[in-house]
Structure formats: C-alpha cells, structure tokens
Amino acid sequence: MEILYLVLRNMFPYKGYKLSVLENGNHILIGLKSRRKCGICPTCGKHCRNVETEYERTVRDLDLAQRQCYLLFKQKKLRCSCGYRGLEKLDFVSKSRRVTTRMETYVVSLAEKMSLKEVAEIVRLDWKTIKNINREYIRSLLPNILRLDIKRIAIDEIAIMKGHKYFTIIRDYDTGVAIKILFGRTYEETAKALASLGQEKLAKILYASLDMWDPYIRAIKEQCPNAELVFDKFHVVKKVNEALDSVRKKEFANAEPDERINMKHKRFVILKREENLNQKQKEELNMLMQSNEKLYKAYLLKEQVLSIFDDKTSTFAQIIERFDAWFSNILSNEMKEFYAVVDTIRHYFYGILNYFRYGMTNAIAEGFNTKVN
Numbered sequence: 261m262e263i264l265y266l267v268l269r270n271m272f273p274y275k276g277y278k279l280s281v282l283e284n285g286n287h288i289l290i291g292l293k294s295r296r297k298c299g300i301c302p303t304c305g306k307h308c309r310n311v312e313t314e315y316e317r318t319v320r321d322l323d324l325a326q327r328q329c330y331l332l333f334k335q336k337k338l339r340c341s342c343g344y345r346g347l348e349k350l351d352f353v354s355k356s357r358r359v360t361t362r363m364e365t366y367v368v369s370l371a372e373k374m375s376l377k378e379v380a381e382i383v384r385l386d387w388k389t390i391k392n393i394n395r396e397y398i399r400s401l402l403p404n405i406l407r408l409d410i411k412r413i414a415i416d417e418i419a420i421m422k423g424h425k426y427f428t429i430i431r432d433y434d435t436g437v438a439i440k441i442l443f444g445r446t447y448e449e450t451a452k453a454l455a456s457l458g459q460e461k462l463a464k465i466l467y468a469s470l471d472m473w474d475p476y477i478r479a480i481k482e483q484c485p486n487a488e489l490v491f492d493k494f495h496v497v498k499k500v501n502e503a504l505d506s507v508r509k510k511e512f513a514n515a516e517p518d519e520r521i522n523m524k525h526k527r528f529v530i531l532k533r534e535e536n537l538n539q540k541q542k543e544e545l546n547m548l549m550q551s552n553e554k555l556y557k558a559y560l561l562k563e564q565v566l567s568i569f570d571d572k573t574s575t576f577a578q579i580i581e582r583f584d585a586w587f588s589n590i591l592s593n594e595m596k597e598f599y600a601v602v603d604t605i606r607h608y609f610y611g612i613l614n615y616f617r618y619g620m621t622n623a624i625a626e627g628f629n630t631k632v633n
C-alpha cells in the first residue's frame with residue numbers, strides 16, 4: 261500500500277493534496293483532497309483563510325496506460341483582505357479550464373507537429389478544446405499588450421489579392437507592436453476591434469495616425485474620445501503624385517510622335533523629388549519640361565506642395581498660408597487634374613495640419629516614401 265501510494269504520488273505530483281483512486285474502470289478518477297484550510301489569492305499571492313465556499317471540479321489529466329484520467333477536487337472561493345473575491349489559485353489547473361496545465365502542455369507540443377484535428381484524435385478531446393488550448397498558448401507568447409499604456413496608435417491598411425482584399429493593422433505607434441490585426445477595413449470591423457480594448461484603454465489614446473479613409477476616421481472618432489487624428493502625409497503625397505501622373509499620361513497621349521520619344525519612360529523622373537535626382541535625371545527632366553509647358557506646371561505644383569511637408573521652420577500660420585498659395589496656383593493654372601486632390605486636402609485639412617503639429621507618420625508600414633519619393 262505504501263509503495264502504491266508513492267507510485268500514485270509520483271504520477272500526480274500535486275502538492276498539498278491527499279490522493280485516492282475513486283474509479284478504476286474505463287476511466288480513472290483520482291480524488292484530490294486538500295490538506296489546507298486556506299487558499300492562495302491570485303491577486304496578492306498571499307494565503308487567505310477567509311473561504312466563502314468550495315466548488316467541486318472535474319478536469320482531464322494526462323492518460324494513464326491509455327486510459328483517460330480525471331481529477332476530482334474542490335476549489336475554494338476566497339474573500340481576500342486585498343479586495344479579491346473569487347477562486348483560489350491552483351498550480352495544476354488554470355481558471356475555467358477543463359484540462360490540467362500539464363495536459364495543455366502536452367497538447368501544445370503535439371500541435372507543433374501535427375494538425376489540431378489529429379491532436380484531438382490522439383488525446384481524445386474535442387477539436388474546439390484543442391483549438392482553445394493552442395490559441396491561449398500562442399496568445400501567451402505575444403507581448404502582453406493589455407499591460408501596455410497606449411498613447412498613440414497607427415492604423416494601416418494592407419492590400420492583398422491585388423487590392424481585392426484588405427487587412428487592417430492597429431499598432432501601438434511608439435513600440436510598433438500590433439495590437440489588432442483584422443480582415444477587412446470597414447467601419448464595423450475597425451470599431452469592433454477598437455472597442456475590444458476596453459473604454460479605459462481607449463480613453464488614454466491621444467493620437468491616431470491613419471489614412472484619409474472615412475470608415476477608420478468614424479471608428480476612431482466614436483471609440484477613442486480623446487484622440488486627435490493625424491493623417492499620414494504619404495497618403496497625401498500619393499494622391500498628389502497620382503494627379504501629376506494623370507497629367508503626364510494625358511500629355512503623352514496628345515503629344516506629337518517626336519515629342520513622345522522625350523516623354524517615354526519618364527514617370528520615375530517626374531515623380532521623384534527634384535533634390536533626389538542625379539545629374540542625368542536632371543537633364544532628362546529639363547528637356548521634358550522645355551518641351552511640354554503643362555507638364556512643367558504640373559511638376560512645379562507637385563514640388564510646391566510636397567516641399568510644404570518638408571518645411572520644418574515655418575510657423576503653423578505660415579504653413580496654412582503656403583497651402584492657400586498652392587490652392588490658388590492650381591485654380592489660376594486651371595490644373596483640373598489636381599482639383600480632386602485640393603478637395604481632399606481641404607476636406608481633411610484638420611488632420612493634415614495635425615501632421616505639422618505632432619509629426620506622426622505611418623511611413624514604416626506604408627513604405628511608400630522609399631518607393632516613390
């Protein structure tokens with residue numbers, strides 16, 4: 261008897277419990293009887309004697325000689341002096357789990373080698389339980405964002421399937437850690453993802469850097485009551501470049517054959533910032549500009565507005581003046597291809613100006629500046 265008990269102890273090394281075999285048939289049921297009158301508080305870690313009641317629990321443990329094995333025990337409900345009221349902490353099973361911690365470890369180790377369905381068959385647990393165990397494990401590996409104090413967020417969309425499908429990534433702007441990754445980019449999806457952070461966290465978010473995309477804007481305005489919106493400057497740059505490129509395409513289509521030779525393969529030269537061109541590219545640009553007045557004007561308008569975004573010395577009022585000057589240049593030149601950009605900038609002006617106030621940009625995720633600027 262003594263030896264058998266030692267064997268049992270060895271197989272079920274649960275400290276502080278007296279063991280007994282309650283059933284020994286198709287299943288094995290092991291009874292754990294606590295030797296302690298107190299329980300450990302999960303919040304303060306102290307022993308707590310104030311036990312309100314006890315709940316009986318049965319959890320699955322590792323198989324014994326291919327027979328399914330269960331543990332039957334009582335878990336204390338505590339009312340601790342630290343203010344905690346709830347179940348005691350047990351070291352062999354987590355709160356509200358149906359299997360022991362060592363069973364979870366076993367499941368996770370199998371899941372690294374085979375499909376979850378196969379794991380479910382081997383350990384004889386339902387697939388959903390396996391999935392939950394594995395998900396919790398993966399979650400435990402991620403940095404605990406719930407503990408992070410997030411002051412600034414960045415929201416990026418990532419196009420997949422050639423722009424037919426979108427991901428949205430919500431990041432902590434300061435650490436770069438992804439807080440949420442969601443499929444899609446609708447208002448509902450974004451609002452739901454933000455809401456899951458909880459009101460307390462959302463109230464601490466003071467800045468959000470994002471594209472001029474109305475569903476995101478609406479979601480942030482509703483969910484983050486204290487957040488200032490900062491529109492990503494590269495989104496504006498992209499729209500300006502698109503306008504310039506549409507001028508180039510139109511002029512190319514209308515050009516005489518000998519002029520076209522000059523204009524061919526010049527997209528890159530036009531879209532690149534002038535200061536970044538090498539000598540050969542500068543000469544190409546000069547030739548192009550001499551031969552096509554409209555394209556030249558469009559190019560200057562592009563350079564004019566993009567240089568505002570580089571402006572680090574002007575006052576806030578001067579920045580606004582520079583934008584106004586740009587708006588009127590477009591109108592006086594009747595540069596219709598730029599009208600939509602002007603409308604966009606005017607419509608989202610508050611958030612674009614916040615770029616100059618707070619200097620935030622999603623550049624790293626966007627990668628746009630390295631491609632075109």
Ligand SMILES: [Zn+2]
Pocket residue numbers: 301302303304305306308340341342343344
């Ligand atoms: Zn406590």
